[in-house]
Amino acid sequence: MTKNDIIYRVVIRIIHLTMDVEVFTLVDGNNRDPSIVGSTMFDEPSEYPVIKYKGLMTLIVPWDNKIMGFNKDGSFVIAGNDKKGNKNGSGDEAEFNIVRSIKIKNKNTLIFVDSGNHQIKGVDLNENGKHYVYTYAGSGQKGDKDGPALDASFWLPTNIAIKRDGTVIVADRYNHKIKGISPDGIVYTIAGAEIDNENDDLPLENSFKYPYDVAVREDGLIIVADYRNNQIKGIDLDGNIFTIAGTGEKGDMDGIGSEAMFDRPCDVSVRDDGTIVVYDLGNSKIKGIKIKNPIKSAIDF
Numbered sequence: 001m002t003k004n005d006i007i008y009r010v011v012i013r014i015i016h017l018t019m020d021v022e023v024f025t026l027v028d029g030n031n032r033d034p035s036i037v038g039s040t041m042f043d044e045p046s047e048y049p050v051i052k053y054k055g056l057m058t059l060i061v062p063w064d065n066k067i068m069g070f071n072k073d074g075s076f077v078i079a080g081n082d083k084k085g086n087k088n089g090s091g092d093e094a095e096f097n098i099v100r101s102i103k104i105k106n107k108n109t110l111i112f113v114d115s116g117n118h119q120i121k122g123v124d125l126n127e128n129g130k131h132y133v134y135t136y137a138g139s140g141q142k143g144d145k146d147g148p149a150l151d152a153s154f155w156l157p158t159n160i161a162i163k164r165d166g167t168v169i170v171a172d173r174y175n176h177k178i179k180g181i182s183p184d185g186i187v188y189t190i191a192g193a194e195i196d197n198e199n200d201d202l203p204l205e206n207s208f209k210y211p212y213d214v215a216v217r218e219d220g221l222i223i224v225a226d227y228r229n230n231q232i233k234g235i236d237l238d239g240n241i242f243t244i245a246g247t248g249e250k251g252d253m254d255g256i257g258s259e260a261m262f263d264r265p266c267d268v269s270v271r272d273d274g275t276i277v278v279y280d281l282g283n284s285k286i287k288g289i290k291i292k293n294p295i296k297s298a299i300d301f
Helices: 003-018
Strands: 021-028 050-053 056-063 066-071 074-080 099-106 109-114 119-124 132-137 159-162 168-172 177-181 186-192 211-216 222-226 231-235 241-245 265-270 276-280 285-291
Touching: 021 241, 056 099, 066 099, 099 159, 109 159, 132 168, 168 211, 168 222, 177 211, 222 265, 222 276, 231 265, 241 285
Parallel strands: 159 211, 211 265
Antiparallel strands: 021 285, 050 056, 056 066, 066 074, 099 109, 109 119, 119 132, 159 168, 168 177, 177 186, 211 222, 222 231, 231 241, 265 276, 276 285
16 A cells, blocks of 8 residues: 555545534335325435426426426327337437436436446437437447547446536446546546455445445535445545445434445435435435535545
8 A cells, every 4th residue: 555545545534534414314215104194105216307398397207218208288208119229319219228317418408328228318309399319428338438428338327417517427337436428528437446246245445336326516526325335425526535424334324424324325416505315225215414514625624
């Protein structure tokens, strides 16, 4: 271990120890008594975008191999059909293999994950209903390759987020990495390292194990649902990984971030007030995380 490695670990440890983090339950999905007002149950809630489409506020939802729109006039297909495949072009002829995580690129463009095809795709929306689907990044071959967007490769990516500068952040799940797609079309690794998919040992320091979802705070901090490590992690502006909350052990415990426990967290989002909202899959709960001091980089404290 080099001197720089030691300094890095000490700095990250200082950040972790000085962070004032609180974890709390927002919604308990185990409360399934229909006689109780507010009783709820869910499998995997997600944050879906809302756009103005043909003058109506419309909810955009991934639906197996389709992208659906829902508004007060009913539901309709934006792109895709009941066929599983990999085909771009006209929205009604496009074919996908498990659509996930749709985000708004701009008022006329949606970016989404075509997970089974190992690609990130886009769909340009037209008021006449003739939408166009195209590949945003990924060759379509499973792999782990950075570089020009259409030559790059992912392995079952699951979710994306978009930064204010237009960079698309990708949870490249089976590569155990968080990747970025720059506005000029270059795929690059932000954080993460190769690990053995067959090895189910203890969590690895400063890495991810099947990262499932990503979100971005206003200050640029990337939030990661580190699924198999049972933790919520952050990536600072310098690309350093640190744990925000979770011991790494599977469990269900609120309280101080370093003592909190999750069971396969799989969705994260950030509220306007900075609260991180987590879907804790194994515990069927939606939890909140409050970070009470700002984090920018590994030496900014």
